[in-house]
Amino acid sequence: MKSLYQHPKSLTETTTIYCPGCGHGLIQKLIAEVIDELNLREKTVAVAPVGCAVLSYDYFNFDVTEAAHGRAPAVATAIRRVLPDALVFAYQGDGDLAAIGTAEIIHAAARGEHFSVFFVNNATYGMTKGQMAPTTLPGQKTTTSVSGRKTSLHGYPIRIAELLAQLDGASYIERTSTSSLKEIATTKRAIKKAFLCQLNRKGFSLVEILASCPTNWKLSPGDALTWIKKEMESYYPVGVIKDILEIAP
Amino acid sequence: METKVKRVLLTGCEASGEGAISAGCRFYAGYPITPQNRFPEYMSVRMEETNGVFLQAESELAAINMVFGAAVAGARAMTSSASPGISLMQEGISYLAGCELPSVIVNMNRGGPGLGDVTPSQSDYFQATRGGGHGDYRMPVLAPWSVQETHDFTYLAFDLADKYRSPVFVLADGLLAQVYESVRLKPRKKRLPKKSWALTGCQGRKPNSIRSLFLTPGVLEAHNWKLQKKFEKMQKEVRYETYACDDAEYLLVSYGSCARIVKEAMDTARKEGLRIGLFRPATLWPFPYEALREILSRVKKVLVVEMSLGQMLDDVRLAAIGTTARIFFYGRPGGGVPDPAEIYQEIRKK
Numbered sequence: 001m002k003s004l005y006q007h008p009k010s011l012t013e014t015t016t017i018y019c020p021g022c023g024h025g026l027i028q029k030l031i032a033e034v035i036d037e038l039n040l041r042e043k044t045v046a047v048a049p050v051g052c053a054v055l056s057y058d059y060f061n062f063d064v065t066e067a068a069h070g071r072a073p074a075v076a077t078a079i080r081r082v083l084p085d086a087l088v089f090a091y092q093g094d095g096d097l098a099a100i101g102t103a104e105i106i107h108a109a110a111r112g113e114h115f116s117v118f119f120v121n122n123a124t125y126g127m128t129k130g131q132m133a134p135t136t137l138p139g140q141k142t143t144t145s146v147s148g149r150k151t152s153l154h155g156y157p158i159r160i161a162e163l164l165a166q167l168d169g170a171s172y173i174e175r176t177s178t179s180s181l182k183e184i185a186t187t188k189r190a191i192k193k194a195f196l197c198q199l200n201r202k203g204f205s206l207v208e209i210l211a212s213c214p215t216n217w218k219l220s221p222g223d224a225l226t227w228i229k230k231e232m233e234s235y236y237p238v239g240v241i242k243d244i245l246e247i248a249p
Numbered sequence: 250m251e252t253k254v255k256r257v258l259l260t261g262c263e264a265s266g267e268g269a270i271s272a273g274c275r276f277y278a279g280y281p282i283t284p285q286n287r288f289p290e291y292m293s294v295r296m297e298e299t300n301g302v303f304l305q306a307e308s309e310l311a312a313i314n315m316v317f318g319a320a321v322a323g324a325r326a327m328t329s330s331a332s333p334g335i336s337l338m339q340e341g342i343s344y345l346a347g348c349e350l351p352s353v354i355v356n357m358n359r360g361g362p363g364l365g366d367v368t369p370s371q372s373d374y375f376q377a378t379r380g381g382g383h384g385d386y387r388m389p390v391l392a393p394w395s396v397q398e399t400h401d402f403t404y405l406a407f408d409l410a411d412k413y414r415s416p417v418f419v420l421a422d423g424l425l426a427q428v429y430e431s432v433r434l435k436p437r438k439k440r441l442p443k444k445s446w447a448l449t450g451c452q453g454r455k456p457n458s459i460r461s462l463f464l465t466p467g468v469l470e471a472h473n474w475k476l477q478k479k480f481e482k483m484q485k486e487v488r489y490e491t492y493a494c495d496d497a498e499y500l501l502v503s504y505g506s507c508a509r510i511v512k513e514a515m516d517t518a519r520k521e522g523l524r525i526g527l528f529r530p531a532t533l534w535p536f537p538y539e540a541l542r543e544i545l546s547r548v549k550k551v552l553v554v555e556m557s558l559g560q561m562l563d564d565v566r567l568a569a570i571g572t573t574a575r576i577f578f579y580g581r582p583g584g585g586v587p588d589p590a591e592i593y594q595e596i597r598k599k
Contacts, residue, residue, distance in 0.1 A: 042452035045322065057458045063448035065321045065459035068344050071314035074306065078318025078326070079448070081302045082276060086322075086450055104314070107307035 008032035010041045012061045018052065021221025023122055023178050023211025028056050028091075030188045031118060035062070035087070038195060044087045045079050047072045049101070051093040052126045070101025073108035076115045080198075087195060088115040095125045098134040098158050105164070105206075112169030112203040116194040119160060119206055122213040123232065130216030134158045137235055142216075157235065161208040165242040171203035173242040177210040179229040183238065193245070202245055210236055255434045261399040261425035262287040262329070264432045265355050266295055268403030269327050271435040274353070275301030276326035278315035280308055280334060283367040284423035285357035288329040309334040313341030313354070320350035321459050323447030325407050329355035331423065332373050333364060336381070342416055343382030346476070347461030351410035353403065355419040357426035360584025368584030369423035371505060374560035377420045378534040385473055387480040390418045390533040391488075392504045396430035398531075404435050411442045413483055420533060422556070424506040424586065487540070488531040493519060494544050497526030499596070500574070502541070502565050503554040504530050507587070511554050514592035525596065533561065541568040548574050552599055554592055555580045 007013060010032035016025045035041050044062040048054045050069035057064035067075040072090035080088040097105050097119050105117070124142055125131040132142040132149060135157050139148040149157075161175045172194055176187040187209055194205035210232045212224035219227055259267065262285055269277070277296055279289040289305060296303035302319070306312035312328045319326035330338065335356045345352050358373045360366040375381075377390045389409050391402040399421055406417040448457050463469040492512060494500065503511040508529045518525050528544055530537050545551060551574050553562045558580045569576055579595045581587050 043450040045448045045450060047318075054462055057460060060456075062456050063451050063458070064456070065318075065448055066348070066462055067317070068314060068340055071310065071317075071341075074311040074314035075318035075321065077304065078276065078278065078302075078315040078324075079322045081304070082319050082322035082324045083449060103307050104311055107311065 008036050010035040010061050012059055016059055019215040021214040021224055024052055027209055028059055030191055034192045040087045047076045047090040049096050051096050053091050053093050056091055070096050071104055073104040077108050077113045080115045090117045092119055094121045094133045094135040098160050109164045109167045109170040109204045114198045114201050116198050117206040119208045120211050121208055122211045124213050124216045126213050161241045169204050171244045172197040172205040174240045175208040175238050177233055177238050179225050256431050258429050259432045260287055260427055260429055261396050263291050264396045264400035265403040266291050267434055268400040270299055271437050272404045272407035273438045273441045274325040274327050276319040276324045278304040278306050278312040279328050280306050280312050282331045282334045285329055285331050285426045309337035313338040316352050320352045321448050323444040327353040331357045331359045332361050339382035343384050345416040346386035348459050349414040351414055352416045353406040358422040366584040369586055370584050371556040377418050388416045388418055389486055390420050392420045392533050394505050394508050397432050399425050400432050422506055484535045487535045487537045489537040489540055490529045492527040494526035496524050498549050499525040500548045500551045501527045507556050510589055511592055513589035517593050518596050536564045538568045545569050545572040545574040550575045552577045558582045
């Protein structure tokens with residue numbers, strides 16, 4: 001009998017402790033599937049910094065290190081420089097990448113480091129139970145903006161993908177979503193493309209993935225997907241933002 | 250035939266860098282800060298010449314985390330900085346200790362607190378020896394007093410780092426960073442220790458992970474006990490030197506470049522017939538309590554001299570417990586460097 005689907009080799013057979021409907025389990029599965037397809041599990045080194053992202057070292061079935069909050073791009077830079085033949089990626093949340101780690105992500109991109117970043121944007125600090133993130137939408141209620149994010153008081157969300165695309169060292173930048181099966185399929189293709197970018201030593205690659213955090217959004221998993229579609233995708237448009245791979249001869 | 254040992258004229262920054270290269274270090278990440286700018290400048294050239302990696306980081310935070318990443322991948326890696334930069338690295342050093350990653354950090358201590366100044370100081374002793382970062386950790390702290398020792402101790406630091414899977418700290422200062430002295434270079438290490446725990450891709454083995462996060466109740470406590478046993482083993486790495494202590498009635502205690510100045514004052518006092526010796530800790534952690542206690546038990550008075558307002562002084566007091574030696578202190582804070590005559594006057598006063 002033909003097997004249509006099996007548990008990815010690049011994922012351990014552990015039950016995650018992520019909340020129901022959380023985007024992390026899904027995105028980590030997509031990354032694992034792509035690594036299996038590329039047959040690079042035994043050459044992969046991943047960096048999992050502080051936040052719900054750190055737990056991924058129990059779920060990925062390859063070499064994973066933790067990193068201090070925000071510092072994953074510095075750690076990944078060094079790993080790829082020391083191991084030029086490895087597949088290296090950092091898996092970062094929005095607090096980690098867009099607040100405490102802005103210097104590291106900008107400079108890794110500017111240097112054109114040959115590793116990939118999967119930036120999970122769920123518009124909140126998940127692990128610390130739902131504070132306002134740099135990506136929290138205007139009007140969005142969080143535990144540190146209880147009556148909703150006021151731009152006059154809290155400033156504006158950061159569109160990281162567009163920001164990084166300005167840098168010459170950034171070669172492939174795409175924003176995708178996880179709001180529907182179609183978007184999920186696009187996300188998987190983007191993950192693969194990011195890996196191919198680094199494997200061909202074409203420079204820095206990042207996929208910003210809009211993901212759900214039903215627990216902290218106080219929505220059901222289903223309603224959370226609708227919220228991504230309606231609210232997040234209108235502030236953070238999905239699509240390829242920069243791709244020098246296409247324009248290269 | 251005896252191989253000729255190469256002697257070269259180097260600053261402390263360069264000598265430390267060459268010590269690292271001799272020890273097999275091929276990864277340096279750093280950020281400019283006076284008085285050790287020569288360090289990243291020198292390493293930018295030498296890493297290229299030795300097929301290593303040089304990274305000028307965007308900050309000291311990034312630099313120490315680049316060292317973290319290189320250590321994760323199994324490389325011998327280092328960074329250097331001076332006081333304010335070292336403060337920024339403390340979080341990273343705590344992670345290196347918690348994750349048990351071999352690495353070397355050199356501090357060319359300058360005056361503080363705050364931005365302070367760029368002249369030599371020993372005011373980072375507490376930060377280096379008491380765990381400047383968060384959590385229950387210790388790490389070896391080597392304190393050279395010459396450019397030669399800056400070279401030798403950096404070399405040694407890499408071996409200690411791998412032996413104990415720990416960050417190792419070299420505490421020098423702005424004087425040693427910039428002064429030129431003749432150095433005998435150590436030969437290049439041919440074989441480096443294998444690191445089965447390193448993250449290199451899991452080909453032919455189970456996946457490795459590097460972590461300091463242990464959320465299951467009791468697991469972090471067990472990890473801390475394991476680290477503690479390692480810290481106890483590190484106690485045997487204690488190093489110190491004594492000068493004219495055999496018949497001493499009076500004792501000077503000083504370390505690093507300050508001890509060089511103190512030694513000159515001691516020599517003057519000796520010539521005048523004073524039976525005075527010098528005790529110089531070369532490891533500040535582990536501190537040579539036992540060796541110092543033995544000498545303290547047979548001297549009348551002790552003068553501790555530091556380029557700070559008394560930090561190592563606390564360790565000398567701990568060493569003196571149970572002895573009758575009277576302890577005096579002379580220090581210069583904020584980048585002040587004493588001269589031998591000044592210390593000689595202090596000896597005469599006490």
